[in-house]
Amino acid sequence: MLRSTLQKATQAGAHEIMRFFQQSFTVHNKEGVNNLVTEADHAAEKAILAVIESDYPDHQILAEESGKHERSSTYKWIIDPIDGTVNFAQGIPLNCVSIAIEHEGIIVMGAVFNPHLNEFFFAEKGQGATLNDKPIRVSTKNETIKSCLVTGFPYTYINEPNGPLEVFERFVRKGVPVRRLGSAAIDLCWVACGRFDGFFEQKLEPWDSAAGYLIVEEAGGKVTDFSGNDFSIYQHKVLATNGKIHAEMLQVINGQKELQL
Numbered sequence: 001m002l003r004s005t006l007q008k009a010t011q012a013g014a015h016e017i018m019r020f021f022q023q024s025f026t027v028h029n030k031e032g033v034n035n036l037v038t039e040a041d042h043a044a045e046k047a048i049l050a051v052i053e054s055d056y057p058d059h060q061i062l063a064e065e066s067g068k069h070e071r072s073s074t075y076k077w078i079i080d081p082i083d084g085t086v087n088f089a090q091g092i093p094l095n096c097v098s099i100a101i102e103h104e105g106i107i108v109m110g111a112v113f114n115p116h117l118n119e120f121f122f123a124e125k126g127q128g129a130t131l132n133d134k135p136i137r138v139s140t141k142n143e144t145i146k147s148c149l150v151t152g153f154p155y156t157y158i159n160e161p162n163g164p165l166e167v168f169e170r171f172v173r174k175g176v177p178v179r180r181l182g183s184a185a186i187d188l189c190w191v192a193c194g195r196f197d198g199f200f201e202q203k204l205e206p207w208d209s210a211a212g213y214l215i216v217e218e219a220g221g222k223v224t225d226f227s228g229n230d231f232s233i234y235q236h237k238v239l240a241t242n243g244k245i246h247a248e249m250l251q252v253i254n255g256q257k258e259l260q261l
Contacts, residue, residue: 001055003124006099006111009051013081013097014115016044021116022091038089041065044081044097052077064207076102078233080207084183093117098185100210107233110211112185121189121215129218131193138221138242139194144171144249145259147197150179150187154203164202167253174259188212191240192219198241198249206233216240226253
């Protein structure tokens, strides 16, 4: 029943995305520049919560817009009603619903749905990952210099060494194609299905990465923090790859290696 509820909740959120897309809606700015929230974000989250709370009223919730809903269950639903809100507000069809289920600290199920492309990614721990019910696998590239990567940038830049532009530059100055789609959940799923070979970002929140992280791992990929430690959705830095270029990408990200042409 968990899977059924997850699918229903994801579809409910996607319905709201399509109802508002390229229509008139209110837009507000959260902390930082261009960190938007729209009327559609709130409507999608409300629709998602209605499905989950109808089936599992005792389950905990962590949602981007309404925050924590503390309850008694050891299950927690981690929800991003629209990942890629700036894209959505601009009428760019690269945005999605992202929902994961955590049980006793472990992500056990995740779904990411881009209704514009009708792409529904799903994974259950230990059961593999799918795109529209067909199994997916990560790519087989084994050299970073020959890979196609994707990244994202935080809305508020942190003045720290080894920041996002500095890391980005290390790859693009060597001719590595690095894309920026504007949705971390889609980025992760596109690594999972082999469209990208690696994804890195420095400031993600749990709802950005929870579902996509599981989908990458279940598709045979590898996800860590920038130190190479096991990934936790409750820290900000993520490197997700096909596994074959992971060690080399970590070295480049941390300034320990320069890519050779």
